[in-house]
Amino acid sequence: MKITFLAHSGFLVEWEHFYALFDWWKGALPPLRQDKPLLVFVSHSHEDHFDKHIFTLLAEHPDTRYILSHDVRLATRRWEKLGMTAEIFAHVTSIRADSILPLDALGTPLTVRTIPSTDAGVAFLLSAEGKLVYHAGDNNWWHWEDEGRQYCTNMAANYRRSIARLADAVRDEHADCGCAPVIDAAMVPLDPRLEDGYDLGISYLLEQIPVGKLFPMHVWEKFDWIERYRRAHPADAERIVPLRADGETFEL
Numbered sequence: 001m002k003i004t005f006l007a008h009s010g011f012l013v014e015w016e017h018f019y020a021l022f023d024w025w026k027g028a029l030p031p032l033r034q035d036k037p038l039l040v041f042v043s044h045s046h047e048d049h050f051d052k053h054i055f056t057l058l059a060e061h062p063d064t065r066y067i068l069s070h071d072v073r074l075a076t077r078r079w080e081k082l083g084m085t086a087e088i089f090a091h092v093t094s095i096r097a098d099s100i101l102p103l104d105a106l107g108t109p110l111t112v113r114t115i116p117s118t119d120a121g122v123a124f125l126l127s128a129e130g131k132l133v134y135h136a137g138d139n140n141w142w143h144w145e146d147e148g149r150q151y152c153t154n155m156a157a158n159y160r161r162s163i164a165r166l167a168d169a170v171r172d173e174h175a176d177c178g179c180a181p182v183i184d185a186a187m188v189p190l191d192p193r194l195e196d197g198y199d200l201g202i203s204y205l206l207e208q209i210p211v212g213k214l215f216p217m218h219v220w221e222k223f224d225w226i227e228r229y230r231r232a233h234p235a236d237a238e239r240i241v242p243l244r245a246d247g248e249t250f251e252l
């Protein structure tokens, strides 16, 4: 499996039989092989996760399918603004949290599960080729102290609940598909704007669920905060991928 960090929360994951593109709105997309289906995921509609440019991919790559969180509004009156056509729309699946979507990429079965996000939209868990990949979108422990104590208490409970749902989904995939109950690659926010709370989301996830490699994202180009996390959590350091620039590629 080859994982390319595009920018911000955007990743291209190349599996043996297909590509999965997550939350791409900026950063250069590497050339794609035409013989591999492309699945385009959008976790929610915020502008640092979704851009209408994704809809031009179908013309370049005919075997493209879009899996969009339900909060990406696709009403026909918005089609002109989005560059949407009936042909593109036929390739779109709109999905809510707590859903299971079985798909097929040239005969390879894959399952998409959606986890509720503490922000907008959903997080995705993909299961295929005996591997599990999690893309959190903006699902994070958003400890915004300025929002007050009640907000922070609710946030902590919501995030814990969401990670419990993710743990259930991992166990279910283990039971259904026989893959190991481990997330092989997880992409999770590490947001420096949270200051001292920057590490809560990742460290809680790593406590609760076995993860092979974790790609911190949503760092607003402050890659040194990834190093800061690794130094502050030496037991996790080996699992945390030290992203340093847009466009980096990793083989797993």
Ligand SMILES: [Zn+2]
Residues within 6 Å of the ligand: 046, 048, 049, 138, 218
């Ligand atoms: Zn965001």
